[in-house]
Amino acid sequence: MKVLSGIQPTGRFHWGNYFGAIQQYIALQDNEQAFYFIADFHALTTVRDRDLLKGFTQDAAIDLLSLGLNPEQATLFRQSDIPEVTELTWLLMTLTQMHLLEKCHAYKDKKAKGLAADAGLFTYPVLMAADILIYDSEVVPVGLDQVQHIEVTRDLAQRFNTIYGREVFVLPEARVLETTAKVPGTDGDKMSKSYGNIIEVFHPTPKKFRKKIMSIKTDSKTVEEPKDPESCAVYTLAKLFSTSEQLEELAARYRAGGMGYGDAKQYLYDRAMDYFGPAFEKRAELEQKPGEVEDILQAGAAKARVKAQEVLSRARDACGLAIHK
Ligand code: AQP
Numbered sequence: 001m002k003v004l005s006g007i008q009p010t011g012r013f014h015w016g017n018y019f020g021a022i023q024q025y026i027a028l029q030d031n032e033q034a035f036y037f038i039a040d041f042h043a044l045t046t047v048r049d050r051d052l053l054k055g056f057t058q059d060a061a062i063d064l065l066s067l068g069l070n071p072e073q074a075t076l077f078r079q080s081d082i083p084e085v086t087e088l089t090w091l092l093m094t095l096t097q098m099h100l101l102e103k104c105h106a107y108k109d110k111k112a113k114g115l116a117a118d119a120g121l122f123t124y125p126v127l128m129a130a131d132i133l134i135y136d137s138e139v140v141p142v143g144l145d146q147v148q149h150i151e152v153t154r155d156l157a158q159r160f161n162t163i164y165g166r167e168v169f170v171l172p173e174a175r176v177l178e179t180t181a182k183v184p185g186t187d188g189d190k191m192s193k194s195y196g197n198i199i200e201v202f203h204p205t206p207k208k209f210r211k212k213i214m215s216i217k218t219d220s221k222t223v224e225e226p227k228d229p230e231s232c233a234v235y236t237l238a239k240l241f242s243t244s245e246q247l248e249e250l251a252a253r254y255r256a257g258g259m260g261y262g263d264a265k266q267y268l269y270d271r272a273m274d275y276f277g278p279a280f281e282k283r284a285e286l287e288q289k290p291g292e293v294e295d296i297l298q299a300g301a302a303k304a305r306v307k308a309q310e311v312l313s314r315a316r317d318a319c320g321l322a323i324h325k
Helices: 013-026 050-066 083-093 098-102 103-113 119-133 144-164 205-214 233-238 246-256 262-287 290-319
Strands: 003-008 033-038 075-078 139-141 173-175
Touching: 003 013, 003 119, 003 173, 013 139, 033 050, 033 290, 050 075, 050 262, 050 290, 075 290, 083 119, 083 144, 083 290, 098 103, 098 144, 103 119, 119 144, 139 144, 144 173, 144 290, 205 262, 233 246, 233 262, 246 262
Parallel strands: 003 033, 003 139, 033 075, 139 173
Antiparallel strands: none
16 A cells, blocks of 8 residues: 655644644554655745744654654655756646635635635645655545545545546545544644644643643633533543543542542643653754664655656656656
8 A cells, every 4th residue: 555645844743634644654654655744835835934943854764763763664855855846737737627725724724714815725626636656645534624635635636637537647545544644732722823722742841741731721610510521622632641440540530529620630630741751852853863764765755756756757748748757
């Protein structure tokens, strides 16, 4: 099975990114093809600071490797190291109907908020389609918010194949984990950088990590009062890290009363520290080896580019463009 996914270097990864997407990357990394890229071209629609983009991109690579992405199995690369992807974007753009993009949520949401959207944001799903189609990807592990974009990718692939009368592109499927498709943030809404409700996977110090967890919004019930676990963001997040026995025990403590939200948050902090502890240690090691990380990205790009050139040639040939040997 050919697996591919991309993740934007627009800040540090949060629990939504990890449980919705990255966890799947690791689980699928021993497939026939497991290509994962850092979507720096995409990030340009929001990050317009040279040093920041470079820093986020480097951090993204280190974070993924620390969280268990194994470069011996998976191919990790920067999106912008594969220029073929922008060429394929143009080929796809020539047959992308405007109405398809107008209904895409990233653009629609921004417009609804009265914010100015630029052409990069509007055409973002076409670049994403090129990212997926250029590696003959069959399965794309993502969170729920990206499913619509995979549908656009399928539409474009089908349209291209039909117009040019050839099976140039493989139609990919989204892979979404039911339980973590939409991880909630500290306010109960979908965890998202633009909502300011994220918990980052990596924090500069355990103290800052704890402070973030203690900032999760709860209602104002007193310690003595019984509480409803299912309507509490702390409990919902605790599900990410707990066994069913641990959860039952925690839910019983909520319902019985006598447990304050501070205790529930401490529980969440302890579980998260246990869970991510090994990644924190690995990260501290990798931070000292930027050269090694860069080598991994370049070796990944060299491998991915071979596949991208093969598929792009197929597409160029189908359109009647010259093929470069
Ligand atoms: N809350 C979430 N639950 C489950 N999956 C999520 N993903 C993001 N948020 C959640 C998944 O993470 C992958 C990378 O997404 P991205 O590159 O779009 O990252 P992002 O833009 O940083 O995600 P945000 O925080 O949601 O950013 P904004 O605020 O810019 O929209 C994807 O597979 C995504 O589904």
